[in-house]
Amino acid sequence: MILIVGAGPIGIEMAIELSKRNVPYRIVEAGSTASTIEWYAPGTEIFSSPERIAIAGIPFEPQTRKAFREDYLLYLRNVVRQFKLPIEHYRRVIRMEKTSGDKFAVSLAPSSHGVGGPLEDADRPETYSDIETFEVDKVILAIGNLHVPQRSNVRGENSEWVSHYMGEPHRYAGTKVTIIGSGNSAAEATIRLYHVGAKVTLCHRQDGFRPKKVKPWLAPELDNLTKEGKIQVIPNFHLQEITRTSVRGLRRLRDLRGLRDLEEGEPLSIDSDFVLLLTGYRQKTDLFDQLGVTLIDAQPTINMETMETNVPGVFVIGTAAAGTEIGGVKTFIENAHIHVTRVLHALDLIERVHAAPDRPVDEREI
Template identity: 45%
Template sequence: MDIQVETDVALIGAGPIGLEMAVALKKETFAYSHIEAGCLGATVDWYAPGTHFFSSPERIAIAGVPLCNVDQTKATREQYLTYLRSVALQHQLIVRTHERVVEAKRSDNGDFMLSTIKSTHGVGGPSEQSYLPDPEATKKSYKAKKVILSIGDMHIPRLLGVPGEGLAHVSHYLQDPHRYYGSKVLIVGGKNSAVEAAIRLYRAGAQVTLCYRQKELDKERIKYWLYPEIQFLMKKGVIEFRPESVVTKILERTVEMKSAQNGGKTVAHTFDSVLLLTGYEQDGSLFDQLGVKLHGAEKKPEFNEQTMETNVSGVYVAGTAVAGTQLRGVKEFIETSHVHVERILASLKGEQPPEGGSGAAGDFLEN
């Protein structure tokens, strides 16, 4: 393979933590290449317009750059993406955007060889499938002494595994609420994403039904400002709640559901759109290719907590990528990940890992 880029550190992923890592590498004058499959902050980019973070601004600020907004409330998707661009500009970061790493392996002399292809989107999101017609023609190769995987953990929607899940009117991603005006929408799920979508789509003029497999919504797992609101709207009857219900089949016009309300019988209801907001999984293929061991149902990568180095010497993991797929409640967020940057930097410099670090304990809630 012809090597097109040779570098000391290949940093993969330009979400908030990848960018924070890039600033740290640049400050310490490491030779590094930063590769991102989509745009800066590609995961945040696919949130629906106007989505608010639940983390306070100071917890998601990176690289010591304050995140200020006009009304001192939680940042929106748009404010945060603007902020990420400002951080990149301020630190003159070079990010090779729209290049996806598709192959990663260690060569006999110990260097890491990476191949990328041009990609129009990040890894994850509603446009994930749209590759270019001839990806091979866009292939690029990299050689690096170390690799940092800050690739996130929300790459693939968690599928229900029912017939019809791939139909055009079915999505695993909330898009602009405006698009749902005047339509009948079924939302499947019972955590933050589903509850937030239900409230927003109702306000955008959709007729909303929320289908959840549990008996009731779990107050502990829903943002504290959303829970009373959804309860109020369901009680008022403007959002229909179908507890203890599971979707069994999706057709062009109808959705078949089994529900305790119907004594466990399958009943078909008519909907224009179906939103399956049941969570996301990590694509661990780069870990596999590099020989990083993955553990448990979460497929959590093996790494040293002090240095963030995986079981493969020279391969590090940062950000929410450390979690694998977050199955038993979300515990890894931006705010828990800042410390990864300090640990990796210390390890690359051959220094003692920092004590404690700046990872703040937060009020964690799932999406």
């Protein structure tokens, strides 16, 4: 028996391939299908072209040239129905460990939401009951890596008017919003909130947005809005405190020696009704820790030829294989399809495929 943990695109693809070969398996998901994509803001546009994020040979054909969050969720639901996949939704793995033999003991409990996203970050204690325990021969972790925010650890970060997720843009119409961040999420939120009528101030630590890190259709509009004075952008900003009515920090100054010390920066106070801290996310590692998977630089140790970890019988696929990505995202749905093929070979379910290395993907992609 094989256990797949996680029903995102690559976990679904893995389940389909096992189903085709009549391999006994269970697939469990703590939330809904593709729960990470579910917590994207409504109307989020996906950069990857539809054919590159299609799975199991089923065409993904959105009505417009680009796909949106809602299109892809519908597509994935239809794929699950078409293959009659036995996904056990809202079932969370709360404990997993290797037994004295070659098996793995698993404890499974009902869950109210997926691993990651606003509900996971709400810091509400979740009590477990009706716990099911069982053993499996192999474990395939397709758990993703966008679980909890990279926190700023400043005063006021946990206030109710502060969020690490954009959510519904309409909420911010007619308000003053300060956005902290320098990547896709911050750029997209700035543009979308401006269009719903928010007065937006974008702050980030760098001198400016790095073009290679921002979706190609976002950078020009962000630049135009800045030049036209429709949004305010504050670079070299070091966040210090969030109050009910303002964001406070230091704007670091440049001289011929480069950036001065923070103490020499210019104090700034930005009027704000709401604050979005869009500074990235990190992976939860509890299952890796329980299983004994070694982490190096926040990334699980994996043989990339087989996707097997340092623990025999434990495989990691999809974005989960990248761990917490620092300095830019490089693992996406579209360059993780090959992970499924590698696992199938490792399990002796297909002949060895001498595939090319993972195709480099533009870092601006989702």
